[in-house]
Amino acid sequence: MNQWELVATVLGAGLIPCLLVCALASIADGLIALEVASTLLSTIMIALSEGLQRQPFIDLALTFALLSLLGALAFARLLERDL
Amino acid sequence: MTVVQIMALAVVALGGGAVVAVSDPLRQVLLLSIYGVALALLFFAFQAPDVALSEIVVSALGLPLIILAALRKIRQHERSQDEDSGAR
Amino acid sequence: MSRRARLGLFACAGPALAVVLVLGFRGLPAFGHYHGVYGLVVNGVELSLRHATDMVTALNFDLRAFDTLGEEFILFAAVTGVALLLRELRDESQRGSAADDGAHSFSGASDGLRGASLLLVPLIVALGVYIVLHGALTPGGGFQGGLVLAAGPLAALLAGRYLALKRLAPHAALEVLDALGAAAYALLGLGGLVFASIYVKNFLPLGIPGHLLSGGFMALNSIAVGLEVTGAFLLTWTEFLDQALLIRRRSERS
Amino acid sequence: MPHVSALPIVTPFVAATALVAIRPLARHWLDDLIAVAVAAAVIALCAVLLYRSGSQPVTYWMGGWRPSHGVTIGISLSIDPLGAGLAAFSAVLVLAALIYSLRYFDAAGGLYHALVLLFGGAMAGFCLTGDLFNLVVFFELMGTVAYALTAHRIEERAPIQGAINFAVTNSIAGYAMFIGVALLYARTGALNMAQIGAALDAHRADPLVVVAMAVLFAGFLTKAAAVPLHFWLADAHAVAPTPVCVLFSGVMIELGVYAVARLYWVMFAGPMHPHLIALRAILVAIGVTTALTGAVMCFLQRHVKRLLAFSSISHVGVFICGLGLLGHRALAGVAVYVIGHGLTKAALFLCAGVLLHRFATIDEFELHGRGRELRAVGIAFALGGVLLAGAPPFTLFAGKSLIEAAASGSGYGWLIAVFTVVSALTAGAVLRVAGRVFLGWGPASGPDPQQARAARERVDELRDAREHTPRTMVAVPVALLAAAIAVALIPGAVPAIERAAARFTDHGAYAAWVLRGAGVHWPAIAPSHVSFDDVLYGLLSSGGALALAALALFGAPLRASLPGSLRAGLATAVAGLRGLHSGHVGDYVAWWTAGASALGAVCLLALG
Amino acid sequence: MSFLPYAVAVWLFVAGLWGVVASRNLVRTVLCLSVVQSSTYVLLLGVGYRSAGRAPIVADVPVVSKLVDPTVQVLVLTDIVIEATVIALLLALVVQAHKRFGSVDPADLRPLRD
Known part of the structure; x- marks a missing residue:
């Protein structure tokens, strides 16, 4: 285990509070928790790509960052009456 | 088994449980998206980047959009039903 | 059955199923100790015989291309099914006049949001094309890339006026795109039958490993799947968004 | 090649x-x-x-x-x-x-x-x-x-509900199959069935193999609609467009049985060979339960398409019994029976479709006597009922007598009684409908009038005026019935199917020709002959069907003479059985879980 | 510890089924189905993993390195496509169910009473 994997593990554990917020807090808070989770995943994937020394996999982080942006837009627009 | 894998499995197990346990569908969509994120992390940790990418594209955008649109349709239809019954 | 009886039945059956599964799973090789030969042979064969560097894509589009045929037609069937199930009924109407536009769909998008989204479009499309084309080299392939490609127009759809943009990509055109992509995949397989006398035989020159056009017909398969997935998801999304935003019963006033 | x-x-x-x-x-x-x-x-x-x-x-x-x-x-x-x-x-x-x-x-x-x-x-x-x-x-x-086709008529309620139940239960069945595939792949490192079979031959059946078999069978038996994994079928088949029902009842559910047979003989025949008797008992038990439940439910229906759907469940039970005997002769019988049943059931559904097309309802009592003008359809429908009863010497009879001969041969002679009851009940229900609808026999109103609403369909979906029935709509069922009569009468057809079944069940030869491209020399199979007993059973089930139909149409005084407590007991049992078919998807999934876990547990205990 | 992925798969399968059984809303039923399905992803990928194996892409690593099994990954890819399509189809049905029945509680969807 190198420092990159340590970073990934710590950040990954951060997904659990996101789940809790989504399950228990208001919908708007849940949406923010989802955004935090997305950011976490992008970062984790970069860290793991470094940790595993497979730099081409950073593509995934890039794709996810772009798509989660759109996903957030979709959530915001389709939930506008529920927020 | 690496620590990253154990952590990812734990998050997936919790996330799956949370999606199942919550009853409000709107909240469930949010949880399902986070669950998708956790699954993608797990696939990445299991050395399956192709699968992780598939999960990412499906759970970040592909499915939530469909589910949200369906929910919105159902709510809009409910509202119009309420209006109908109110008018009578 | 009452809700109580139902949950009671499951309270007995569910754990029983779990026990059965656990007993079976105990026979699995311990995690990380898998020794099947299939994967080893594939890893050995693909680079030397097919000049592909992403084994998963190579399996998907060459060794097990016939499975992928089934998979693509599951997608095609589902999209056809969605189109069938969400077709407009006699007691429904679509609010589609220009005057309606913006009033009911996604109103209130600021110019900033619209501009930012439109800037995203070329970026996303470029990324999608990259993922589709590099299927045989790096993670990704037709399915993933196709979905990213579909996200491009979606960015514009979500930010701008729904109707105006929908006119640019009407359902009929998306259906044709979806059908042509699926047909192209099946016909590439037939190419194998015609030129190499076996269905889904890789009949094109293999190229140099690591180059864009290596892997023979895998790149073409990937493009066909990419087109199909683009059409399929855009069609599904717009069908559902139509339901949510446009289609109303005749008796309803919005 | x-x-x-x-x-x-x-x-x-x-x-x-x-x-x-x-x-x-x-x-x-x-x-x-x-x-x-x-x-x-x-x-x-x-x-x-x-x-x-x-x-x-x-x-x-x-x-x-x-x-x-x-x-x-x-x-x-x-x-x-x-x-x-x-x-x-x-x-x-x-x-x-x-x-x-x-x-x-x-x-x-x-x-x-x-x-x-x-x-x-x-x-x-x-x-x-x-x-x-x-x-x-x-x-x-x-x-x-199939999910999409079931819900083709989205204007109505029942198709939507049927399609949802269909989709949810069959998707779960699919996930169970994925688990089976994963287990076998982990064990053998192969996905080709012949190679999996060859790899499994080397070992005894351990829990992994048994569970893999159980989940795969549970998955395919869901598609085949074996009790208690069958609930989706009646909801879906009763409401799908009639031509689609032909495919569903005529061949789709039979494919589930086919898959079980294929998986058993190609992959599991080796490791399961020491447990042949136990596995036979398990499969026959599933088959008998399915056959009897389906037959009883079939007889209780007044929605004609739903009646035919339950009749399909009942016949699937017979198929599973035949398959469960695990011999090539019984399998040949199943194959012949599948052809006869598929053609006959297809023709019956299409006749029901003619009624629906003409009168916009498919309720037996609402149609009382209205079918008199459709003489050809009436004759076809009644003929279908007679064929379904296994009347000699037609295709269904040929198939059933093969299964029955195999059953007596392997100590399951009592299955003949079950088959006779099942044939009499399912065919009796069809003949009852024929008598009531096309001849106007029996009372014009019946129990459970709320079922009639579900049996009505909207008119405006249809292209043609209702005054006449297009000729193709009569010609197709008639042609199918003609085929159902003729197939087994073609000289050499049944022996050819017996030879095919003998090849199908040859575990070693299959692996040889798939994996090594070896030429195969098939052993000669002595064709079986129809015995006097078989004809007797055929006549018995046909007579039973006629008697049951007559009893249902004209037997009201007889039923009234039964003691009150017996009638009340019967009514409770019937209500209970119907209550299980609630239409609630949660119920169905709970039953699915129960069925799958029971199958897994029994297999582990008996075969492990 | 080496049983953990398989245990998670069993948990997801049974928990998802419980959600389907207990659901009072068809949208929830559909989402729980996707949890049931995800158990098969975990199982399949768990089966094909090899300790210290690397992802089966040899663009940047030598072919001789220890790679995880690519076949299960292909199976999971197909599985994910099936998930997306079945959910889309089921949600289309649910939308129509709400139009016809005015409810998405499975208990209210009972056109055939017998």
């Missing part, structure tokens, strides 16, 4: 994409023409394969990936006569359904035809493939198409 091997699967797929692509042109006759022509072409292709595989089975390695060093990495089509024959049979029913649809209803332009063709291609793939995962993929494709 015949080059056409992949074409029965690919041709309908390509045609389906073409139908969707030309939708903007919107020409009804063009859709019809393409669909019918392609369906006919697929029959021809399947016939070629059937002919070729008759002399020597065909292994077709997709993409030319033949096994190297004894490892299979490609996907094979492994075509033996039984598989090719079933593919050809499904293609025949697809053609019948498409021809009937020409004038039956205003199918949603292009989409309906495309889905039916996809369904046909998926069924062909399911029958021909030699790869376990490929089998699951075609299962999912069949499912996806």
Whole structure:
């Protein structure tokens, strides 16, 4: 285990509070928790790509960052009456 | 088994449980998206980047959009039903 | 059955199923100790015989291309099914006049949001094309890339006026795109039958490993799947968004 | 190696994409023409394969990936006569359904035809493939198409509900199959069924293999609608468009039974050989439960399509019993029975479709006497009932007598009594409907009037005026019935099926020709002969069916003379049985879990 | 510890089924189905993993390195496509169910009473 994997593990554990917020807090808070989770995943994937020394996999982080942006837009627009 | 894998499995197990346990569908969509994120992390940790990418594209955008649109349709239809019954 | 009886039945059956599964799973090789030969042979064969560097894509589009045929037609069937199930009924109407536009769909998008989204479009499309084309080299392939490609127009759809943009990509055109992509995949397989006398035989020159056009017909398969997935998801999304935003019963006033 | 091997699967797929692509042109006759022509072409292709595989089975390695060093990495089509024959049979029913649809209803332009063709291609793939995962993929494709087709009439309530129940339960069945595939892949490192079988031969059955078998069987038995995994079927088959019902009842559920047979003989026959007797008991028990439950529920229905759906469940029970005897003769009987049942049930559904088309209801009591003017349809319907009873010497009778002979041979002689009861009940229900609808016999009002509402369908979906019935809609069921009468009477047909079944059940030979391309010399099989007893049983079940129908139509005084407590007890039992078929998807999934876990537990205890 | 992935798969399968059984809303039923399905992803990928194996892409690593099994990954890819399509189809049905029944509680969807 190198420092990159340590970073990934710590950040990954951060997904659990996101789940809790989504399950228990208001919908708007849940949406923010989802955004935090997305950011976490992008970062984790970069860290793991470094940790595993497979730099081409950073593509995934890039794709996810772009798509989660759109996903957030979709959530915001389709939930506008529920927020 | 690496620590990253154990952590990812734990998050997936919790996330799956949370999606199942919550009853409000709107909240469930949010949880399902986070669950998708956790699954993608797990696939990445299991050395399956192709699968992780598939999960990412499906759970970040592909499915939530469909589910949200369906929910919105159902709510809009409910509202119009309420209006109908109110008018009578 | 009452809700109580139902949950009671499951309270007995569910754990029983779990026990059965656990007993079976105990026979699995311990995690990380898998020794099947299939994967080893594939890893050995693909680079030397097919000049592909992403084994998963190579399996998907060459060794097990016939499975992928089934998979693509599951997608095609589902999209056809969605189109069938969400077709407009006699007691429904679509609010589609220009005057309606913006009033009911996604109103209130600021110019900033619209501009930012439109800037995203070329970026996303470029990324999608990259993922589709590099299927045989790096993670990704037709399915993933196709979905990213579909996200491009979606960015514009979500930010701008729904109707105006929908006119640019009407359902009929998306259906044709979806059908042509699926047909192209099946016909590439037939190419194998015609030129190499076996269905889904890789009949094109293999190229140099690591180059864009290596892997023979895998790149073409990937493009066909990419087109199909683009059409399929855009069609599904717009069908559902139509339901949510446009289609109303005749008796309803919005 | 015949080059056409992949074409029965690919041709309908390509045609389906073409139908969707030309939708903007919107020409009804063009859709019809393409669909019918392609369906006919697929029959021809399947016939070629059937002919070729008759002399020597065909292994077709997709993409030319033949096994190297004894490892299979490609996907094979492994075509033996039984598989090719079933593919050809499904293609025949697809053609019948498409021809009937020409004038039956205003199918949603292009989409309906495309889905039916996809369904046909998926069924062909399911029958021909030699790869376990490929089998699951075609299962999912069949499912996806079938869910959409079930809900074709989205204007109404029942189709939506039926399709949801269908989709949820069958999706879960699919996930169970994925688990089975994963377990077997972990154990053997292979996905080709022949290679999995060869790898499993080396070991005894341990819990992993037993659980893999149990979840795979549970998955395919869901598609086959074995009790208690059957609940979705009646909801879906009763409400799907009539031509689609032909495919569902005539061949789709039988494919579930086919898959179980294929998996058993190719993969599990080796490790399960020491446990043959226990496995036989398990499968026969499932079959008997299914047959009796289906038969009783069938007799209780007044919604005619739902009645036919339960009759299909009941016959699937008979198939599972025949398969469960685990012998080639019984399997041959099942194959003959499947053909006879598929053709007859298809014809009955199509006759019901004529009633629906004409009167916009399918309720037995609402139709009381109204069918008098449809004499040809009435005769066809009654004839279907007689055939379904297994009257000698027609196809269903030939199949049933083979199964019964095998049952007596392996110590399950009491199955004959079960089969007789089942045939009498299901055929009696059909004859009762025939008497009430086409002759106006019996009372005109019955119990459970709320069922009548579900049996009515809207009028405006239909293209034709209701005053007359288009000729194709009568011709198709009549042709199917003629085939059901004729198949077993063709000299050599039944012995050929027996030979095919003997090849199907040869575990070692299958692995040899798939994996090593070895030529196969089949042992000669002595054809079996119909005995006097068989004819007697056939006459008994036909007579029983007539008696039950008469009792239901005219037996009200007799029923009233029963003691009150007995009647109350019967009514409670009936209400309880009906209550289980609640239409609530949660119930169905709970039952599915119970059924799957019970199957797994019993297999672990008896076979481990 | 080496049983953990398989245990998670069993948990997801049974928990998802419980959600389907207990659901009072068809949208929830559909989402729980996707949890059931995800158990098969975990199982399949768990089966094909090899300790210290690397992802089966040899663009940037030598072919001789220890790679995980690519076949299960292909199976999971197909599985994910099936998930997306079945959910889309089921949600289309649910939308129509709400139009016809005015409810998405499975208990209210009972056109056939017998």
